[in-house]
Amino acid sequence: MTVSHPLDAFRCEAESLGRAVAGLSEEEWNLPTRCEPWTVRELLGHIRVAIAWLPGMVAAPEPERAEVSAVAYYRPDERFAARTNTARIGLARDHAAGLTDGAALVDDFTATWQTAVRLCGAEREDRVVRTRHGDAMLLSQFLLTRVVEVAVHGLDMADALGRAPWTTPQAGEVVTELLLGPDRAITLRELGWARLEFLRKATGREPLMPADVARVDRLGVRWLTLG
Numbered sequence: 384m385t386v387s388h389p390l391d392a393f394r395c396e397a398e399s400l401g402r403a404v405a406g407l408s409e410e411e412w413n414l415p416t417r418c419e420p421w422t423v424r425e426l427l428g429h430i431r432v433a434i435a436w437l438p439g440m441v442a443a444p445e446p447e448r449a450e451v452s453a454v455a456y457y458r459p460d461e462r463f464a465a466r467t468n469t470a471r472i473g474l475a476r477d478h479a480a481g482l483t484d485g486a487a488l489v490d491d492f493t494a495t496w497q498t499a500v501r502l503c504g505a506e507r508e509d510r511v512v513r514t515r516h517g518d519a520m521l522l523s524q525f526l527l528t529r530v531v532e533v534a535v536h537g538l539d540m541a542d543a544l545g546r547a548p549w550t551t552p553q554a555g556e557v558v559t560e561l562l563l564g565p566d567r568a569i570t571l572r573e574l575g576w577a578r579l580e581f582l583r584k585a586t587g588r589e590p591l592m593p594a595d596v597a598r599v600d601r602l603g604v605r606w607l608t609l610g
């Protein structure tokens with residue numbers, strides 16, 4: 384997979400999210416989300432923080448080789464431990480609190496993702512980066528994880544706001560491929576789920592019924608550990 388494929392999905396999804404939250408009222412920014420204890424404002428702060436790692440990663444020395452895939456990035460280790468999660472919550476809250484209002488938060492989010500797209504777009508297709516957790520990854524693989532962040536938390540924000548999801552086809556395709564592999568279309572048909580329903584179920588946004596669990600087990604679908 385080249386950098387351009389996930390980068391295009393990332394750009395489309397970040398742009399869609401920015402449009403969706405532009406002009407929210409103060410009341411809407413303060414609505415709770417399923418990602419407790421974050422409000423809508425703080426959840427956007429979290430997404431922005433998750434994206435803001437990219438400039439430093441591409442500026443840092445390049446590891447010799449990639450050792451971790453996007454799927455392996457979500458392995459259940461210390462990155463999802465209570466101490467790490469507490470720090471993650473604090474970073475998002477601090478960032479959101481440091482901006483005067485929702486418009487400033489949206490402007491900052493937009494500038495952050497646009498900078499990331501510009502810098503990543505200038506990198507080689509085989510560029511290797513190191514994550515803040517120490518993983519050496521192809522930049523294209525790490526970008527897949529950023530698409531997951533923006534798309535999945537976009538579902539959380541849409542639900543909190545009582546709106547229809549704004550998930551783009553590009554992001555939906557990328558996340559589905561990450562979870563189901565190259566035979567994703569066949570597996571989706573066998574699961575009997577539309578893509579958005581699959582994304583919700585696969586990321587814990589909708590419960591799995593007993594019949595769902597049986598089909599998932601039979602098809603060998605892989606779930607990701609998400610914080």
